[in-house]
Amino acid sequence: MQTTFPRLMLAHARQRPGEPALREKALGIWQTLSWEQLATLVQHIACGLAEAGLTRGEHVVVIGENRPRLYATMLAAQSLGAVPVPLYQDAAATEFVFPIVNAEVRFAIVEDQEQVDKLLSVRGQCPQLARLWFDDPRGLRHYREDGLAPLDQLVEAGRLHGQQHPTFFFDAEARGQPGDVAAMFYTSGTTGHPKGVVHTHLSLLDRAAAGARFDRLGPHEEVLAYLPPAWVGQNIFSYAQWLACGYVVNCPESADTVTIDLKEIGPTYYFAPPRIFEALLTSVTIRMEDAGAVKRWLFRRCMDVARRVGPALMDQQPVAWTERLKYLLGEGLIYAPLRNTLGLSRVRVAYTAGEAIGPDLFSFYRSIGVNLKQLYGSTETAVFVCLQPDHEVRADTVGVPIEGVELRVDEAGELQVRSPGLLKEYHKNPQATAEVKTTDGWYRTGDAGYVDERGHLHIIDRARDVGRLADGSMFAPRYIENKLKFFPHIKEAVAFGDRREQVCAFVNIDFEAVGHWAERRHLPYTGYTDLASKPEVLALVRDCVQQVNADLAHDPRLAGSQIRRFLVLHKELDADDGELTRTRKVRRGPIAEKYQVLLEALYSGRTEQHIETQIRFEDGRTGMAAATLKLVDLPLQVPPQVPPQVPLRSAA
Amino acid sequence: MTSPGDVILEVRQLSLAFGGVQALSDVSFDVREHEIRAIIGPNGAGKSSMLNCINGVYVPQQGTLVFAGQSFSASGPRLTPRRMAQLGVARTFQNLALFKGMSVLDNIMTGRNLRMRSNLLLQALRWGPAEREETQHREVAERIIDFLEIQAHRKSPVGRLSYGLQKRVDLGRALAMEPRVLLLDEPMAGMNLEEKQDMCRFILDVNDEFGTTIVLIEHDMGVVMDISARVVVLDHGRKIGDGTPDQVRGNPEVIRAYLGTKH
Numbered sequence: 001m002q003t004t005f006p007r008l009m010l011a012h013a014r015q016r017p018g019e020p021a022l023r024e025k026a027l028g029i030w031q032t033l034s035w036e037q038l039a040t041l042v043q044h045i046a047c048g049l050a051e052a053g054l055t056r057g058e059h060v061v062v063i064g065e066n067r068p069r070l071y072a073t074m075l076a077a078q079s080l081g082a083v084p085v086p087l088y089q090d091a092a093a094t095e096f097v098f099p100i101v102n103a104e105v106r107f108a109i110v111e112d113q114e115q116v117d118k119l120l121s122v123r124g125q126c127p128q129l130a131r132l133w134f135d136d137p138r139g140l141r142h143y144r145e146d147g148l149a150p151l152d153q154l155v156e157a158g159r160l161h162g163q164q165h166p167t168f169f170f171d172a173e174a175r176g177q178p179g180d181v182a183a184m185f186y187t188s189g190t191t192g193h194p195k196g197v198v199h200t201h202l203s204l205l206d207r208a209a210a211g212a213r214f215d216r217l218g219p220h221e222e223v224l225a226y227l228p229p230a231w232v233g234q235n236i237f238s239y240a241q242w243l244a245c246g247y248v249v250n251c252p253e254s255a256d257t258v259t260i261d262l263k264e265i266g267p268t269y270y271f272a273p274p275r276i277f278e279a280l281l282t283s284v285t286i287r288m289e290d291a292g293a294v295k296r297w298l299f300r301r302c303m304d305v306a307r308r309v310g311p312a313l314m315d316q317q318p319v320a321w322t323e324r325l326k327y328l329l330g331e332g333l334i335y336a337p338l339r340n341t342l343g344l345s346r347v348r349v350a351y352t353a354g355e356a357i358g359p360d361l362f363s364f365y366r367s368i369g370v371n372l373k374q375l376y377g378s379t380e381t382a383v384f385v386c387l388q389p390d391h392e393v394r395a396d397t398v399g400v401p402i403e404g405v406e407l408r409v410d411e412a413g414e415l416q417v418r419s420p421g422l423l424k425e426y427h428k429n430p431q432a433t434a435e436v437k438t439t440d441g442w443y444r445t446g447d448a449g450y451v452d453e454r455g456h457l458h459i460i461d462r463a464r465d466v467g468r469l470a471d472g473s474m475f476a477p478r479y480i481e482n483k484l485k486f487f488p489h490i491k492e493a494v495a496f497g498d499r500r501e502q503v504c505a506f507v508n509i510d511f512e513a514v515g516h517w518a519e520r521r522h523l524p525y526t527g528y529t530d531l532a533s534k535p536e537v538l539a540l541v542r543d544c545v546q547q548v549n550a551d552l553a554h555d556p557r558l559a560g561s562q563i564r565r566f567l568v569l570h571k572e573l574d575a576d577d578g579e580l581t582r583t584r585k586v587r588r589g590p591i592a593e594k595y596q597v598l599l600e601a602l603y604s605g606r607t608e609q610h611i612e613t614q615i616r617f618e619d620g621r622t623g624m625a626a627a628t629l630k631l632v633d634l635p636l637q638v639p640p641q642v643p644p645q646v647p648l649r650s651a652a
Numbered sequence: 653m654t655s656p657g658d659v660i661l662e663v664r665q666l667s668l669a670f671g672g673v674q675a676l677s678d679v680s681f682d683v684r685e686h687e688i689r690a691i692i693g694p695n696g697a698g699k700s701s702m703l704n705c706i707n708g709v710y711v712p713q714q715g716t717l718v719f720a721g722q723s724f725s726a727s728g729p730r731l732t733p734r735r736m737a738q739l740g741v742a743r744t745f746q747n748l749a750l751f752k753g754m755s756v757l758d759n760i761m762t763g764r765n766l767r768m769r770s771n772l773l774l775q776a777l778r779w780g781p782a783e784r785e786e787t788q789h790r791e792v793a794e795r796i797i798d799f800l801e802i803q804a805h806r807k808s809p810v811g812r813l814s815y816g817l818q819k820r821v822d823l824g825r826a827l828a829m830e831p832r833v834l835l836l837d838e839p840m841a842g843m844n845l846e847e848k849q850d851m852c853r854f855i856l857d858v859n860d861e862f863g864t865t866i867v868l869i870e871h872d873m874g875v876v877m878d879i880s881a882r883v884v885v886l887d888h889g890r891k892i893g894d895g896t897p898d899q900v901r902g903n904p905e906v907i908r909a910y911l912g913t914k915h
Contacts, residue, residue, distance in 0.1 A: 027794035028757075028806060139857065256804035 004176045004201040006042070006079040008243040013039035016246070019219070022068040025253040025261060033068050035246075041069070041155070043169045045076035048158030050172065052107065052131055056081035059103035059184065063087045063096075063119075064111025066225035066238065066251045069135050069151060073109045074239070078182060078201075079173045085184045085196070086230040093118035098193050099186050100126045103427060109151065112136040120145055178202040184427055185232050187379050196427030197232075197379045206404065207382040207421035208240035214387050214402045215349045221247035221269045222346070226258045232379040233353060237271045240382075259283075262343030270347050273354035277372070278361055280342055302330035303367075310335075310367030315391045335368040344370050351375050351387075358486035359395035366393065374398050376457060380436065380443055382421035386457045397456035407451060408442065413474070414463040415449040416442040448476060450557070460558075465588075467498030473560035475503065477588065480561060483551060487544040488513045492573050494586050495563070496599060502564040504602040506595065507541055508573050514540070529570045529627050541568055542632055553637040564634055565602050567609075569595075570627035576616050598629065607631050657685035660865055661706065661833060666715030668701055668889075675701040676712065676889045683833070688859055688866045690876040692900075693886035694909055699869040700746065702886065703835050706867070707743055708736040720832070737766055742831035744822045746838040746869075752811030756821050759810055760796055763828025764789040796824045799861070800854060816847035823854065827862075834858065836868040840875050848872075852879050873910070877901065885909070 012021065017036035024031055033041070054060065060077045062084050064070050074084040085103055087096060089111065096118065099105070106128055110116055116134050123129060131147045133154050134140060140150075162169060182201040186194040211217075225238035238249045247269070252261040259280075288299050309327045312319050319327075339345045344365075350372045352362070357374065365372040371390060376398035377383035385407075388399035401407050406418040422443050425433040436444050448466045449459040460466065461476035469475050477495040484493035484507065491510040497503035509532055517540070518525055525531040549562040573579040579591050592599055594613070601609035612626040661683040668676040676698045683689045691699050704710040706717065708724075708731040716725040719739055724731035742763070750759050768775070768789065774782035797803055800820050805813055810821055819839060826834055839855065840848045856879055858864050870876045876883060877897040885893035885900055887909040893900045900906055 027791060027798060028803075029794075138861070142860075253803045254801065256801075260804065260807075 002178050002202070003205065004078065004173075004178055004180070005182060005205070005240075005243055006075055006173050006176060008205075008246075009035070009042065009075055010039060010173070012243070012246045016219075019246075020248050021242075021246075022071065022249050022251065023265075024068050024251040025257075025264075028253075030250070030264075038068075038072060038075075041072045042075045042079060043162060044155045044158035045069075045073055045151075046079045046158065046169055046172070047161040047165070048154035048156075049076055049082070049107065050080055050168070051157055051161045052154070054080055054082050054107055056175075057181070058082045058107075059085050059105050061085050061087055061096075061100060061103075061105045061108040062110070062229070063108065063115045064089050064135065064229070065255065066229055066234070066249075067111055067135055068251060070109065070111060070229070071239065071249075073151075074183070079169065079176070081172070081176055081180060083181050083184055085186070086228075086235065087186065088228050088230040089115065090228070093121045097122050097125045099196065100129060102193075102196060103184065104128060106130045107133075109133045110135070113139040116140060116143070116148065120148075176201070178205075181424065183235070185230065185235070185379050195429055195432055198424040198427050199382060200424055203421045203424065204236070204240045204382050205244055207384040207419070208236055208244040210403050210421075211236070211384040211387065212241055212245050214384075214389075215269075217241065217245050217247065217269060217349070219246040221245065221348075222250065222265055222267045223247060223269050223271075224250050224252060224258070224262055224265050224267045226252050226255070226261075227272070233271065233383055236383045237269075259343065263341070264343075266343060266346040268346050268348045270344065270350040272350075272352060274352050274357040274361065275355075277352060277357070277365060281361060281364055284338065284342070299334060302334040305330050306335060306367040307363065310369065311363055311393075314366050314369070314371065315393065331369070338368055339370060347371065349373065349390075353377070353383075356482045357395070360486065362395045376459060378445065380423045381417055381419060381445075382423075384421060385417050385419065388456075392454075392456070394456070397452070397458050399457060400455050401457065407457065409450060412463065413448045413450075413466055415445045415447050415457075415459075417445055418442045469497055469503070469560055470499060470501050471560065474557055475561050476558070479558070480505070480548065480552070480563065481586065483548045484544065487547075489517065489540060490544055492580070492586060494573075494588060494591050496588075496592065496602075497561065500603065503561050504599070505545070505563045505566040506591070506598070507545070507566055507568050509537060509541065509568060511572070528572060529625065532568045532570055533627060533629070535630075538568060538630060538632060541566070542634070545632075545634060546637075549634060549637050562634070562636055564636065565631055566634070567598060567602065567629050567631050570611070570629060571613060571615060571625050574615075602631060659683070660685040660720055661867075662718040663702075663706070664716040664718070666702075666705060666712045666717070668698075668705060668710055668712040674889050676705070676886075679715075679886070679889070679891045681884045681891065681894055683865060683867055685832075685865055686859070686863050687882065688855070688868065688880045690880035690883045691867065691869045691886060692871070692873060692876055692883055695871075696888070697886040697909075698889040699886055700837060701889075703743070703837055703867070703869055706736075707741065707835060708733040737829065740829075740832035741835060742826040742829040742833075743835035744819075744826050744837055744839060746841060748818055748822050750810045750818060750822055750825065753809055755807050755809055756802060756805050756813070756824075757793060757797065757807065759821055760793045760824045760828050761789060763825040764792060766829060792830070793828055796827050799827075799857070800824050816843050816850070819843065819847075819851065820854065823851075823858075827858065827864075830862075831864060833865045833867065836866060838869055838871060840870060840872055848875060855879060 013035040018034050020032045021035045021038045022033040060082050062070055062073055077084045085099060087099055108119060108129060112134060119132060133149055133151045135151045137150050178201045180201060181198055182204055184196045184198050186196050223238055227234040229235055242249045250265045252258050288296060305326045309319055309323045313327065347370055350370055352372060353375050362372060373388040373393050376386040384402055385405050386399040386401050404419050408416050410416060418441055446463055447459050448461050448463040449457055451457050461478040465478055467475045475497040480495040481493040484490050489510055490507055492508035494506040495503055511528055514531060514537060518531060523536055525534060531537060545563050545566055552558045552562050580586055597611055598609055608628055608630055610628045612624055614622055615625050616622050659682045664680050666676055666679045691702055693699050701710060705712050711726060713726055716723055717731060768785060770782040770785050797806055802820060805817060810818055839851055852875060855866060859866055882895060883897055883900045884891060885906050892905045892909060893903040
């Protein structure tokens with residue numbers, strides 16, 4: 001798309017001035033800002049910023065929830081050729097220091113007192129930060145800091161400036177080129193400092209438009225913007241695609257009212273990470289448990305039908321007319337009212353991304369008629385790399401490469417992407433840029449994946465975690481662990497197999513879920529260790545592992561990675577014991593070292609092993625946990641029929 | 653914090669007895685405009701009785717109450733709760749006074765009742781001026797909902813909310829009167845630490861944003877000392893201390909009343 005963000009905004013204002021661009025709920029009523037009003041606001045802010053001394057190419061920090069005036073600020077900065085840098089509004093003040101210093105930011109526009117306080121507290125470390133404007137003046141009346149002013153003041157200054165120089169804004173805007181830098185996003189680096197991902201108008205808008213064409217999005221979509229604007233996903237969905245399509249973006253009243261606002265707006269295009277979908281489902285489950293017996297029975301019956309028929313109907317596969325009839329009945333009684341309660345009645349396209357989604361969770365939404373799909377992308381690729389087409393949705397793929405995207409897999413199994421949406425560079429970090437961008441213009445994703453015979457991309461694992469079994473077949477530990485963790489009874493799993501004969505696993509039960517399960521069966525237990533060692537629990541976990549193996553057996557590449565032996569650990573893996581990272585990812589190395597005895601027992605074929613482990617309590621004291629663990633064997637499963645092996649190929 | 657101005661409320665030698673029980677004896681103090689004034693004391697000290705006297709619920713046998721230049725006493729003009737409300741004094745209750753089955757919004761709207769001019773019939777028909785009036789009142793109520801950050805509960809029945817939130821709604825109902833003086837009866841009672849901190853912030857914000865004078869009764873000394881400008885200490889119906897939190901904290905009689913001493 002050979003244009004810029006401000007140019008698109010002005011085009012909408014010219015062609016459909018009275019149509020709504022943004023809505024925000026204020027004082028209990030949805031207030032609309034039309035494209036024409038938005039254009040005027042942007043013009044005022046831009047003139048105000050120019051008068052304050054903002055120059056072309058300079059970075060401006062924007063911090064806050066999704067607010068119309070903060071969106072206008074980003075557009076205003078872009079109109080002057082400056083680069084908005086959205087930062088996470090829930091980050092700690094110290095986390096702002098690096099981006100502000102790294103991007104040499106002089107001006108910041110923030111939402112409210114909370115953000116002002118945070119920035120003022122780190123001002124000593126960011127001496128070049130000169131001016132600070134805030135949108136919501138509440139609680140800030142008595143602040144007398146240098147350079148601190150309400151956004152209203154900036155708008156007013158800009159309005160006066162605009163009266164004196166009526167052509168200034170349009171001249172400045174006209175100088176913008178599609179290849180100019182449009183925005184910078186800091187990625188939350190797990191190691192070292194975050195990296196500023198630099199994107200141009202062209203890269204963001206090209207992907208936004210490609211995604212919109214893929215799903216036939218138009219100006220009539222309604223979107224609820226409630227995820228952090230600093231996250232590239234939110235920025236693409238409610239900013240880049242908003243301008244590319246000209247649809248309406250709605251800003252919720254506050255973070256607590258999102259579910260209510262969702263229901264009021266009834267978005268047609270929806271985007272959320274799996275945890276949001278999980279929270280919605282949990283609220284349904286809890287409310288159903290409190291319902292009367294008749295309602296519970298009806299819900300259960302209808303959901304059985306939905307699970308059996310719903311996904312097939314979604315994929316337009318043939319379904320028997322009796323089943324169709326039952327589904328229709330369920331639609332009237334349960335599914336449609338449920339979608340309405342969830343605020344998903346009008347959703348035409350919904351996406352989940354960010355992390356792996358459990359197949360049960362995923363198919364729940366599809367079975368009640370929500371067109372939930374998966375996509376693949378990252379900050380560096382301006383999100384859209386692969387999307388699932390309607391009617392071709394599966395829980396274990398992330399879709400097909402969309403227009404403009406080329407994929408290839410290198411010798412080491414790492415997935416590489418080439419598209420017009422790739423990052424320009426990492427800000428002031430040529431070394432990091434060179435690490436991810438090849439000389440011939442491909443981006444290294446760091447993910448291991450492959451394209452299947454139907455052209456769908458499967459993501460297996462982070463490339464550096466993927467190993468090989470002794471017979472040379474691929475071993476992707478995280479893929480297997482995720483499959484196990486999708487079962488509600490399994491909390492954590494650790495798979496071993498790199499350079500070994502077969503795959504073995506440690507499993508952690510979910511104390512709460514298995515505890516409930518045991519109580520319902522009148523199975524007495526004294527605590528975690530006792531519960532984890534019950535033969536009934538071992539059988540329960542064995543069933544889960546067997547299902548995973550059956551899944552793996554279906555995939556010729558991973559059939560060799562079936563879990564042949566496992567044990568249920570006697571203690572929960574814990575970050576305090578150095579077994580998990582603080583973000584709850586298993587640390588395979590330290591675990592293997594610590595439970596060396598168990599690992600040896602698994603691979604030496606023993607059926608029982610005694611172990612004593614030191615545990616660290618939260619207050620720093622240590623204790624000992626001892627148990628004798630049973631080791632469980634599983635048979636190798638053979639798939640019903642082996643599909644022909646298709647060589648890996650790059651998709652056009 | 654807004655700087656305190658002239659005296660808005662003065663209590664002169666107030667005494668109140670229920671039969672043979674002397675609830676308050678000869679208590680005098682004043683409250684300045686825009687300040688946060690606390691009344692503290694151990695159980696049974698007469699704090700709530702004091703508040704009820706200011707509010708016009710109890711009529712003291714002796715003493716005078718001067719509010720914004722108008723005097724009230726047992727012998728002179730009588731003070732009634734309605735009169736006090738009209739003068740701009742609102743209060744919250746220790747045990748909450750909300751309509752549990754009504755929504756948060758409706759509860760706050762009840763606080764606007766005194767300021768509604770159209771009659772019941774017009775209101776019932778929502779006709780002409782009555783509708784315009786309702787729109788104005790609704791806007792005030794919405795501003796309060798926004799201020800107290802209870803947007804997510806706007807339509808929820810009050811009875812379903814947590815205790816801490818109900819307290820906040822009670823405060824909202826009192827604020828809806830747009831009072832000059834706000835009487836808070838143990839606003840932090842029964843709350844957990846986080847709810848207490850929230851409540852403190854709202855009290856300070858109300859004082860700062862609207863310049864409302866606040867008189868609050870509290871059992872919990874720690875909280876009071878942090879947010880109030882001046883503190884009155886009652887014990888067994890008598891005033892035993894009056895001054896800034898630091899002065900009160902150092903007062904030996906206050907320490908004795910709270911902690912007890914060896915005789």
